[in-house]
Amino acid sequence: MKDYTVLKGDTLTSIAKKYSVPIGQICEVNCIKDINKIYAGQKLKIPEKNVTGIGTITKTSEFGRNFIKNFENLKLEAYQCPSGVWTIGWGHTKGVKEGDKITKAQAEELFNKDISIAEKAVNKYQKTYNFNKNQYDALVSFALNIGNIDELTSNGSRSIDMIRKKIPEYNKGRDKNNNKVILPGLVNRRKDELQLFNKK
Structure with a gap:
């Protein structure tokens, strides 16, 4: 661990790059909640250089894929989720309509496409946070369900600790009357994602 005194004109981005x-990691060690709020003269602790490289994890593990599938439950015929959205396969919703049917192979193909989109949403911030395997898998699950992690990370300005605290808040969805309500399924999903996120 190194000591560093913030200079005028410094940003966390420039310090991290240096x-x-x-x-x-710098935010985590120094309890910084907003990466834009540092000041000249501030004393920071700088963790040792990451020898494995920044942003090395860019794909969901096999465990992570199964973790997500356990939430979605395979359905080969279109059904309406608690929010009234037509869904098929492992939670796929795009272009799905009543009466649609698919095979398990087609469900796997759709799942791979959805996972790829969720991974891109997480990879957008991987160089900022260097998420470990469990954090990465948890956030891919979150992104696949929510759509992205932009708001969760406040576009990359929140610390890992703040992200951890925010995950459980995303437990609401629309009911069939379009009212925003807490959904037990989302409460449980956020709980499990947080548990995985915290796992060493």
């Missing part, structure tokens, strides 16, 4: 350490 020491080849992810911004998220």
Whole structure:
């Protein structure tokens, strides 16, 4: 661990680049909640350089894929989720309509496409945070369900600790009358995602 005094004109981005350490790790060690709020003269602790490289994880593990599938439950005929959205396969919704049917192979293909989109949403912030395997898998699950992690990370300005605290808040969805309500399924999903996120 190194000591660093913030200079005028410094940003966490420039400091992280200088020491080849992810911004998220600097925020975590120094309890920084907003990466835009540092000041000249501030004393920071700089973690040791990440020897494995920044942003090395860019794909969901096999465990992560099964973790997500356990939430979605395979359905080969279109059904309406608690929010009234037509869904098929492992939680696929795009272009699905009443009466649609698919095979298990087609469901796997759709799942791979959905996972790829969710991975891109997480990879957008991987160089900022250097998420470990469990954090990455948890956030891919979150992104596949929510659509992205932009709001969760406040576009990359929140610390890992703040992300951890925010995950359980995303437990609401629309009911069939379009009212925003807490959904037990989302409460349980966020709980399990947080548990995975915190796992060492």
